[in-house]
Amino acid sequence: QTVVTQEPSLTVSPGGTVTLTCASSTGAVTSGYYPTWFQQKPGQAPRTVIYSTNNKHSWTPARFSGSLLGGKAALTLSGVQPEDEAEYHCLLYFGGTVVFGGGTKLTVL
Amino acid sequence: QVQLQESGPGLVKPSETLSLTCTVSGGSISGYFWSWIRQSPGKGLEWIGYIYSSGSTNYNPSLKSRITISVDTSKNQFSLKLNSVTAADTAVYYCARVGRYEYSPYDYWGQGTLVSVSS
Numbered sequence: 722q723t724v725v726t727q728e729p730s731l732t733v734s735p736g737g738t739v740t741l742t743c744a745s746s747t748g749a750v751t752s753g754y755y756p757t758w759f760q761q762k763p764g765q766a767p768r769t770v771i772y773s774t775n776n777k778h779s780w781t782p783a784r785f786s787g788s789l790l791g792g793k794a795a796l797t798l799s800g801v802q803p804e805d806e807a808e809y810h811c812l813l814y815f816g817g818t819v820v821f822g823g824g825t826k827l828t829v830l
Numbered sequence: 831q832v833q834l835q836e837s838g839p840g841l842v843k844p845s846e847t848l849s850l851t852c853t854v855s856g857g858s859i860s861g862y863f864w865s866w867i868r869q870s871p872g873k874g875l876e877w878i879g880y881i882y883s884s885g886s887t888n889y890n891p892s893l894k895s896r897i898t899i900s901v902d903t904s905k906n907q908f909s910l911k912l913n914s915v916t917a918a919d920t921a922v923y924y925c926a927r928v929g930r931y932e933y934s935p936y937d938y939w940g941q942g943t944l945v946s947v948s949s
Binding site: 722755757759766767768769772773776778810812814817818819820821822823824 | 888889892924
């Protein structure tokens with residue numbers, strides 16, 4: 722059973738920078754896993770913010786960026802705003818099946 | 831603007847079958863992959879499976895023996911059946927559009943529907 726691991730929680734100050742990561746139990750994450758990042762606020766459905774490692778949707782704020790970092794997928798928020806407080810989920814594609822990470826609760830404090 | 835809406839019973843008895851339908855509006859179901867995802871209370875997201883508009887499917891190995899996802903292109907709907915449910919299947923169930931490819935970005939989601947398993 723493949724496991725995808727994220728930090729359970731992170732805290733960042735307004736205006737700061739934070740990096741969330743997404744690791745696979747199978748080894749290094751590459752672009753072939755099409756890492757996707759979702760933002761979910763309480764009571765709402767998830768919304769994609771980054772797809773295929775580093776691509777943004779039209780609604781994705783410029784301060785969000787995706788990358789591969791040290792064998793993991795990474796989501797970096799630069800110049801964090803209070804409205805970025807949310808749960809962030811990563812998704813990895815394993816050639817036909819999909820696994821979500823456990824989610825990272827990001828607190829802006 | 832593509833919109834998705836889940837529908838189905840909010841309460842299912844243990845050992846029975848959970849049945850949900852996702853109705854797609856504002857766009858065609860044809861030519862896309864569509865998925866079901868669930869989220870147990872206070873937990874992370876769990877991928878259930880996806881279906882292409884042609885009817886080909888891929889399921890979560892841990893649920894594969896209990897699930898069936900089907901599509902009705904004439905109604906612009908796709909459906910989920912999960913049998914032999916237990917309390918562990920209590921969750922908010924979301925339907926989502928994956929995209930043109932199975933690794934596409936899940937760009938549209940339904941609002942989610944809470945299904946509780948209880949006698």
